Amino acid sequence: MMPELGRYAISVLGSYGSTIVLVSALIIVTVLRGRASKKTLAALELKHKGKR
Amino acid sequence: MSIWEFANPVRFMRLSGRLLPYLVVLTVVSLVTGLIWGFFFTPDDRAQGAAVKILFVHVPFAFLAINIYFMMFVTSLIWLIRRHHVSALAAKAAAPIGAVFTLAAIISGALWGSTTWGTYWQWDPKLTSFLIMLIFYIGYIALWDSIDEPDKAADLTSILCLIGSVFAIVSRYAVNIWNQGIHQGASLSIDREEHVSNVYWLPLMLIMVGAFLLFLVLLLLRTRTEIRKRRITALQAREL
Incomplete structure (x- = not known):
């Protein structure tokens, strides 16, 4: 199944690996920051509704 | 529906909330299919051997790195001319994505260069303009974070973005402008005679679509x- 990469294995796998790691980190940070902001905003809006 | 409807934050949240689940599915399907196709089911190139497979991660992210800056240029102009907050926030939101994509393109390009040029780096016009573009992305993010007043931050970062767009254009056309250096011309062209063979072109197109959807x-x-952060700041200010 795995293609024969020969002497290019380090370069090819390094390119795919580094890209996947960087993009995955970006996705994780984006999702976590999104969830945190959603939670904070929901709590604040609830607090403000309670005050009215 | 006009594009200006997105300038209203409430409408933007509603429309983007509806679109996102479909876009996520399309992104996963196109990226996974394209990458599996490109990595496992394409032949080695006669000159480059298996190193040609780097094309599938390098070209889409390099292409997007430049075009994300162009998108930031347009949204920054919209902010400066029409003062739509969503456009300024969209530019702010795009910068870290552009920076990561630029870094991914530089790293994969360096690894590709080590096999085809025999060096990871050279101060070639294309490579150098890409590095300067990465520095502009980082500077843009740092400038947003260093100014507390949101409208002032949007104004100054928009101006920085307009200046940096020169390097985005140079990154795209460096090979044509200087006609020197080690980086080859574009792998993709409207002229079918110039772009890569269909064996590589079809999975590459699929990955390009997937990478664009991922950006979106x-x-x-x-x-x-x-x-949401703007709204949080506004609510917290009311508490004081």
């Missing part, structure tokens, strides 16, 4: 977060 998903998610 991340952009919408990050812009939504920025809009």
Whole structure:
């Protein structure tokens, strides 16, 4: 199944690996920051509704 | 529906919220299919051998790195001319995506260069302009973070973005402008005679679509977060 990469294995796998790691980190940070902001905003809006 | 409807944060949140699930599915399907196709089912190139497979991660992210800056240029202009907050926040949200994509393109390009040129780096016009573009992305992010007043931050970062767009254009056309250096011309062209063989072109197109959709998903998610953060700041200010 795995293609024969020969002497290019380090370069090819390094390119795919580094890209996947960087993009995955970006996705994780984006999702976590999104969830945190959603939670904070929901709590604040609830607090403000309670005050009215 | 006009594009200006997106300038209203409430409408933007509603429309983007509806679109996101479909976009996520399309992104995963196109990226996974394209990458599996490109990595496992394409032949080695006669000259480059298996190193040609780097094309599938290098070209899409390099292409997007330049075009994300162009998108930031347009949204920054919209902010400066029409003062739509969502456009300024969209530019802010796009910058980290552009920076990561630029870094991914530089790293994969260096690894590709080590096999085809025999060196990871050279101060070639294309490579150098890409590095300067990465520095502009980082500077843009740092400038947003260093100014507390949101409108002032949007004004100054928009101006920085307009200046940096020169390097985005140079990055795209460096090979044509200087006609020197080690980086080859574009792998993709409207002229079918010039672009890569169909064996590589078809999976590459699929990955390009997937990478663009990935950018769109991340952009919408990050812009939504920025809009929420504005609302949080406004509510916290009312408490004081």
